[in-house]
Amino acid sequence: MAAGSRATFLGVPRILGLAGRDGGRGGADGGGGPGGARAGRPAPAGSGFLSGDRPFPDAAREALGDTQLRRNLAHATGTIRAKRARVVAELDDWEELRTAGEAVKRATLARLDEHLVRLEEEVTARGGQVHWARDAAEANSIVTELVRATGQREVVKVKSMATQEIGLNEALAAAGLTVHETDLAELIVQLGHDRPSHIVAPALHRNRGEIREIFLREIPGVDPRLRAEPRDLADTARAHLRQTFLRAKVAVSGANAAVAETGTLCVVESEGNGRMCLTLPETLITVMGIEKVVPTWRDLEIYLQLLPRSATGERMNPYTSTWAGVTPGDGPRNVHLVLLDNGRTATLADPVGRDALHCIKCGACLNICPVYQRVGGHAYGSVYPGPIGAILSPQLTGVERNASLPYASSLCGACAEVCPVRIDIPSILVRLRAEHVEERSRARVPSAEALAMAAGAWVMSDAGRFAAAGRAGRLGRALGRRRGRVSTLPPPLSAWTASRDAPRPPEETFRDWWSRTRAPRDGQARHNPTAPDDPTGREGPTAPDDRRARRARRARHDQETR
Amino acid sequence: MRIALFVTCLVDTLFPQVGRATVTLLERLGHEVTFPARQTCCGQMHVNTGYQREALALVRNHVAAFEDAGVDVIVAPSGSCVGSVRHQQAMVARAAGDERLALRAEAVAARTHELSELLVDVLGVEDVGAYYPHRVTYHPTCHSLRMLGVGDRPERLLRRVGGITLLELPNAAECCGFGGTFALKNTETSTAMLADKMRDVLTTGAEVATAGDSSCLMHIGGGLSRLRAGTRTVHLAEILASTEGASV
Missing domain, CATH: 3.40.50 (Rossmann fold)
Known part of the structure; x- marks a missing residue:
């Protein structure tokens, strides 16, 4: 089955052939204008939970008004930030590790087709089965069929972003199957009929009081005296899950990485629930994005160092499980790997944007992001929130389906500073904004913003026009005349004055001050710079001396030209 | 030293006192300041809002304004605008397929400094003789x-x-x-x-x-x-x- 479906798969080699294999940025394929590289994409677009039903600013407005959420987010992100900073500072070679992490990802993605084929061969040789899924629907139906074939009605799950992305739980439920999330935070989200809000800590938006209430409401037989203490809450979840682990015959996981040279899959986790799911059941189905492959074990070593310190602020995560195919008499007897595209090949086609696929899903950029910290993960709509989500989701779905996300950032750059694989997130955000503008312009969507930007560029690309506009700005002095500040402006600037005053335009632009005080001396600053009595630098533009000097100069000029 | 002031569009039109202060400061330190009159804007707002094509004209103008300014260095009282000159202008030129402009932009960028960089790294001063009792x-x-x-x-x-x-x-x-x-x-x-x-x-x-x-x-x-x-x-x-x- 695997070889046959691979032949029709995705066209990864073809796309990469177009984009060049140097693994570098820019170069010959960097031309063609913003967004050009992705035009006319032949690869499948991503589907599933990758976009919300309303633009980011609308969702953010609601989140900003939720005071409990704001407190939970500030507390949780603040705690993880500090832990991460502490353990990262311990390593002398952190920057070298980051550089290596970036280089290996770039080189691997440049030959992704070869590594994936090698992975398939090695997994198959060790008794596993590999399946290829173009998009969410294909992946869901593959997994559903595999579960059905076992005759089982329930599935235990290891926390996984790929299965959240494709909405696997919903698909399995629709097929009449029962899904048990076994990661504590995923369990909280599942029991709360909620959605994950963070890629490492899916219940980050909940505090312990809220978790206690969810457990009391949703887990049968919980003692109502349950205290909102982490230990007691974890004990409750453990007791609830124990029987499920022992009973389950089918498990579904994601993977943090796959090593092509030995066909080995790898899951890192903190709770041991993953180890139970990966070893106890008879059938193990792993859904993994195609970008997760690394060529060798030596490559894996880099990410096993970068990931725990970046994600949870731990030197090492408590559980690292690896498996290759089937080991007789030990662990699952049926091992499946579903390789998921869902927009990844399309993302790979862009020479700048493809770096988003280097992501190892540590969540450090979410924790440091001043926007995420205030609005939380749900506002982004996609299962991938925060800065990485703002560059990954629009590329997976096509930017038109996630048009507000590239703008959901002040471009402060804090994300790029902490990213363990040095993804230049701000530059990719800017790139995607350009792609969105280009697409709107191609589709001839009328836009006041586009008109204003074009007019602005026309004015500002010429000093004469710009100087005239600057002088015209003085008309704005009529505003705020009484109070020296401007508190109301018409749209779209009313968005500014909704919460901030605007500066009152000055009486004289810098340029006019310069030409009034300096340019008459032959257009150059030729005065003696050591002369401290030059009045121009220190006195206001309306000083009487200045006005007198101006009149005198004008008179002289008139005489000379007459 | 002969220093060209890149005053930035925002300072020029809304905060001219910041430009005047920069001139005052550098002259007090014994340097000569010029103001290349052709300058307007680095193009950052256009680039960051997605209007890269429109920004191209601004990049072209900025490079032309400063490349033959006949100065040792260029200074701007803005980290953001210098960031755009250094990290965006060549990118905008390359995206438009203009490699020559990209190289010229890189040459201008290499001589462009933010004010505190200029003072500490290029001019080698930390005590600029200022007094500000606040x-x-x-x-x-x-x-x-x-x-x-x-x-x-x-x-x-x-x-x-x-x-x-x-x-x-x-x-x-x-x-x-x-x-x-x-x-x-x-x-x-x-x-x-x-x-x-x-x-x-x-x-x-x-x-x-x-x-x-x-x-x-x-x-x-x-x-x-x-x-x-x-x-x-x-x-x-x-x-x-x-x-x-x-x-x-």
Whole structure:
């Protein structure tokens, strides 16, 4: 089955052939204008939970008004930030590790087709089965069929972003199957009929009081005296899950990485629930994005160092499980790997944007992001929130389906500073904004913003026009005349004055001050710079001396030209 | 040294006193300042809002204005605009397929410095002879901090100012929420960020909040003014240009 479906798969080699294999940025394929590289994409677009039903600013407005959420987010992100900073500072070679992490990802993605084929061969040789899924629907139906074939009605799950992305739980439920999330935070989200809000800590938006209430409401037989203490809450979840682990015959996981040279899959986790799911059941189905492959074990070593310190602020995560195919008499007897595209090949086609696929899903950029910290993960709509989500989701779905996300950032750059694989997130955000503008312009969507930007560029690309506009700005002095500040402006600037005053335009632009005080001396600053009595630098533009000097100069000029 | 001033469009049209202060400061240190009249804007707002094609004309104009300025270095009183000159202009040229313009932009960028970089690294001064007897807190703007990596240069300059009381800003490295058109497109998130920045500024008890970018100061100052908070914003250049008895 695997070889046959691979032949029709995705066209990864073809796309990469177009984009060049140097693994570098820019170069010959960097031309063609913003967004050009992705035009006319032949690869499948991503589907599933990758976009919300309303633009980011609308969702953010609601989140900003939720005071409990704001407190939970500030507390949780603040705690993880500090832990991460502490353990990262311990390593002398952190920057070298980051550089290596970036280089290996770039080189691997440049030959992704070869590594994936090698992975398939090695997994198959060790008794596993590999399946290829173009998009969410294909992946869901593959997994559903595999579960059905076992005759089982329930599935235990290891926390996984790929299965959240494709909405696997919903698909399995629709097929009449029962899904048990076994990661504590995923369990909280599942029991709360909620959605994950963070890629490492899916219940980050909940505090312990809220978790206690969810457990009391949703887990049968919980003692109502349950205290909102982490230990007691974890004990409750453990007791609830124990029987499920022992009973389950089918498990579904994601993977943090796959090593092509030995066909080995790898899951890192903190709770041991993953180890139970990966070893106890008879059938193990792993859904993994195609970008997760690394060529060798030596490559894996880099990410096993970068990931725990970046994600949870731990030197090492408590559980690292690896498996290759089937080991007789030990662990699952049926091992499946579903390789998921869902927009990844399309993302790979862009020479700048493809770096988003280097992501190892540590969540450090979410924790440091001043926007995420205030609005939380749900506002982004996609299962991938925060800065990485703002560059990954629009590329997976096509930017038109996630048009507000590239703008959901002040471009402060804090994300790029902490990213363990040095993804230049701000530059990719800017790139995607350009792609969105280009697409709107191609589709001839009328836009006041586009008109204003074009007019602005026309004015500002010429000093004469710009100087005239600057002088015209003085008309704005009529505003705020009484109070020296401007508190109301018409749209779209009313968005500014909704919460901030605007500066009152000055009486004289810098340029006019310069030409009034300096340019008459032959257009150059030729005065003696050591002369401290030059009045121009220190006195206001309306000083009487200045006005007198101006009149005198004008008179002289008139005489000379007459 | 002969220094060309890239005043930036924002300072030119809305905060000319910052440009005048930069001139005053550099001349007081014995340098010659020129103002290439052809300059307008680096194009950052267009690039960051997605209008790369439109930005091309601005990049072309900026490069032409400064490449033959006949100066040793170029200075701008803005970390953000220098960041754009260094990290965006060549990219815009390349995206348009103009490699020659990209190389020219890189040559101009290599000579362009943010004010604190120029003073500390190029001119080798930390004590600029300024006097500013006020309680001041310094906000490191995102682009000066993370795009340029100016580090503690502005604080080193401020520490040598006579009469000043420098107060440490809590959570200093966190964005004020300006972000160019972000402040308009995501005005509510921007305001939430601004609220926390204002809280931190007010916690210090400073009467003046300073920074190396007029854009961020316009944001923080606009918020403080709206609240009648009793703290004002002043650009780093204005503080460094002030002398005893002559506050700029």
